[in-house]
Amino acid sequence: MTVTLAEVRAAEAMLAGIASRTPVQGSRPLSDLLGRRVVLKCENLQRAGSFKIRGAYVRIARLRPEERARGVVAASAGNHAQGVALAASLVGTRAKVYMPEGAPLPKLEATLAYGAEVETAGTSVESALEAAHAYAERTGAVLIHPFDHPDVVAGQGTLGLEILEQVPEATTIVVPVGGGGLVAGIALAARAVRPDVRVVGVQAEHVAAYPPSLAQGTPTSVEGRRTMADGIAVSRPGDVPFEQVARWVDDVVTVGEESLSRALLMMLERAKQVVEPAGAAAVAALMEHPGQFAGEGPLVAVLSGGNIDPLLLMRVVRHGLAAAGRFLSFSARIPDRPGALEELLRVLAQMEVNVLDVVHERTSATLGVDEVEVALSVEARGPEHRARVEEALRTRGYVLHYR
CATH class of the missing domain: 3.40.50.1100 (Rossmann fold)
Structure with a gap:
């Protein structure tokens, strides 16, 4: 069941004219964050939208x-x-x-x-x-198993060869991980060519089977929770990739939902790349755990897929804006009298906040006869601005309930 470099080379020849040679792209924001050159491997642009x-x-x-x-x-x-x-x-x-x-x-x-x-x-x-x-x-x-077969691992390993051809001086490769076929293939191929290359896998913390499996030395099932990264939501590693991961992968880290949404938002805004949450997992790891990726030489983050439902994209972007401190959704009770809503909106205007949505509710069993509830969605310019807005509202007596 072991996959060899020769098999990956053979797979590479088979894929000539079939799989696209996807581009690599530097990322200034991530390079500034880590203090080293960060390169994105844009496999989201592959045929059928993923690796x-x-x-x-x-x-x-x-x-x-x-x-x-x-x-x-x-x-x-x-x-x-x-x-x-x-x-x-x-x-x-x-x-x-x-x-x-x-x-x-x-x-x-x-x-x-x-x-x-x-x-x-x-x-x-x-x-x-x-x-x-x-x-x-x-x-x-x-x-045709999604990850638990030597031919599949060998095929995914061609991405590792491609990365080293495009970024030959790369010292670290960061890869999203579900069942493990992609990271196993990349790791065995890259380490066979360049034994000094560090390979790090990334899982969504809501469904992270590799850390306990590696700790126990055998594939182990976990009880997963719902995650936006459905493409890597696999509750048990595959037997074939697990052998390769245990041998060749240096570390597997986990990322939270907020980091996934912020990473997706960064890819949209700064890299101009549409990725799905699972495809943004490597970037999420750099943003959530920058200290774990300190080092010399270029780091390559794999964007493994770009197939995202537009409706999910809308929700994730909103989630990412909130996680980045640029979106605030809350409700507050105000007196039921003329001008009360105007006073609240004036405070927001003074703080240079853009109001996106206002819902004015007058009828509820939980409201007093002399009060109404206002639900607002507003834009802020970042975490510091958002904190100042919240403090300004509280100082004026508004009690905020977040939505």
């Missing part, structure tokens, strides 16, 4: 003719689904994909557009994977 086409194509292209004739089946929250659907269409075999209920609509529609048959099953990737296993047993279709 998944690499492993999926290598796995499917290596099937025997009789296996291709039976078709392939996969389970995914979205990115692997699109990668398998595209790869199957390129190879010329049928694909069926099971996706969790509530999977992002753009990912579902893109999977269908690549020619796959899609069916929903359960509410998690694990339940969709169970359905895919059952379908494979019933029909003989070949299961």
Whole structure:
């Protein structure tokens, strides 16, 4: 089950003309934060919107003719689904994909557009994977696992070779981690070429199976919580990538939801890159744990995917603005008399705050007969400005309830 550099090289040859050679881009804000050059590897610009086409194509292209004739089946929250659907269409075999209920609509529609048959099953990737296993047993279709197969790891490893070709002096590579296929492939390839390169994985703290698994020396399941980073929300590492991660990856850190949303916002504003929350995990780690990434030489942060539902993007941007101190949503009770609302708005105007939304509620069982509740959403210029606005309101007697 061990993957070698030779297998990654062979996968690289297979992917010539199939996978795009995605660009790298320097990041001044992150370089200033860390005190070292930071480069973004923009795999969000890959075909089908993520790195998944690499492993999926290598796995499917290596099937025997009789296996291709039976078709392939996969389970995914979205990115692997699109990668398998595209790869199957390129190879010329049928694909069926099971996706969790509530999977992002753009990912579902893109999977269908690549020619796959899609069916929903359960509410998690694990339940969709169970359905895919059952379908494979019933029909003989070949299961294309999202991360737990040597061919998939070898395909993802081509990204590591590409990074070192584009940034040959890189000393650190930071990679989002779900089941581990991407970080395993990058680490084994990069360390085989440059043993001194440091590789760090990043997981969403709400579903972080690798830290306890590495501590115990074996893949271990965790009870996950809901996270915006659905692309890396995997509750148990894969057996194949775990072996490589334990051997080659230097560290695995976790990031919170606020850091994920702030990282996504930074990528939009400063890098002009659209990424999904999982794809921004490496950047989130640099922002949340800058001290852990001190060092010499360039650091490469992998933007692993850009397939994000526009509705989720709206929510995450708002979350990111709030986390960055640039958005404030609160309610306050004011006297039920003419001019009371005007007084509140005047305070905000004096603080140079832009009011985005006002809701004036007069009827509620919890309100006194002489008061009303006002809910406001306002823009601030950053954490310090937001703190001054809050202090100005409290000084004038307003009690703030945050929404």
